Amino acid sequence: MxxxxxxxxxxxxxxxxxxxxxxxxxxxxxxxxxxxxxxxxxxxxxxxxxxxxxxxxxxxxxxxxxxxxxxxxxxxxxxxxxxxxxxxxxxxxxxxxxxxxxxxxxxxxxxxxxxxxxxxxxxxxxxxxxxISALINQEDNVPYEDEKCQIKIIERGWDIFIDHQDILMIESNGNYSKIHSGNKFYLYKKTMKELESELNNSEFLRIHRSYIINLNLIKEIKYLGKNEYAFEMMNSSKITSGRSFSSKIKSYLSFKIGSK
Structure with a gap:
């Protein structure tokens, strides 16, 4: 600018x-x-x-x-x-x-x-x-509550259902994706592109070619300059966004700030 x-x-x-x-x-x-x-x-x-x-x-x-x-x-x-x-x-x-x-x-x-x-x-x-601080602390930032929105993962013969609201973030892992929930992660046989199209874009945002995050489980966001943002999640993990995703991030922030 x-x-x-x-x-x-x-x-x-x-x-x-x-x-x-x-x-x-x-x-x-x-x-x-x-x-x-x-x-x-x-x-x-x-x-x-x-x-x-x-x-x-x-x-x-x-x-x-x-x-x-x-x-x-x-x-x-x-x-x-x-x-x-x-x-x-x-x-x-x-x-x-x-x-x-x-x-x-x-x-x-x-x-x-x-x-x-x-x-x-x-x-x-x-x-x-x-x-960004005002956005994170706003009172109307409530979790997504539709319990029907789940991901089914089969692990060692067991069916595991993870509610979307419990997904902290999703990490790319080749043709698989790592679903991070709580202190664990699960391998899921879908690509990031497939998951991005399936998830509710008002609750999840792709900030990097390797990361999709749950917008309701962000602890803090800092602007680093040069179209990069640092996201700290509720489990204290930190992710730096990719520059090519800056327009999506800015659109999300502008929408949220504008709707306050």
């Missing part, structure tokens, strides 16, 4: 230079520009960029006038780029992450951009972790 940026400066040459410097970074997407307070407020309101490169003085006011008019729940990362060095203290009172004086070297600018990107990455990871 790209990092959204807005440029607020009344100097055309400054806007052009900043834009060119940002365009070399594939992680950055410029979604708005403005040369005055009123236009900038509109950009902030309707586009809500994550990072703002902001000049101090403009024809119809100052960069601080823009910041005071932002929605209370909207807190972008602000980088002041200005020719005036006497506003630095005030800028940091507005939680600016940096204050760059014109004229500036390209190396100084790129250093600031990298610092801002680090802030964004940490912020996004923190939000995901908070959402």
């Amino acid at each position: 790209k990092i959204s940026v807005a440029l607020i400066d009344d100097e055309p040459f400054a806007l052009v230079r900043i834009k060119k410097l940002l365009q070399v970074d594939e992680e950055i997407q410029i979604i708005g520009e403005a040369s005055g307070v009123e236009d900038a407020v509109k950009v902030m309101k309707f586009k809500r960029p994550e990072i703002i490169f902001l000049d101090v003085k403009m024809p119809d006011g100052t960069g601080f006038d823009i910041l005071t008019r932002l929605d209370p729940d909207y807190k972008p990362y602000v980088i002041f780029i200005t020719a005036f060095d006497n506003y630095a203290l005030k800028a940091f009172e507005y939680n600016a992450i940096d204050y760059v004086l014109k004229p500036f070297e390209n190396s100084r600018f790129f250093k600031v951009v990298e610092r801002a990107k680090e802030f964004i990455t940490l912020s996004r990871s923190s939000r995901i972790t908070e959402q």
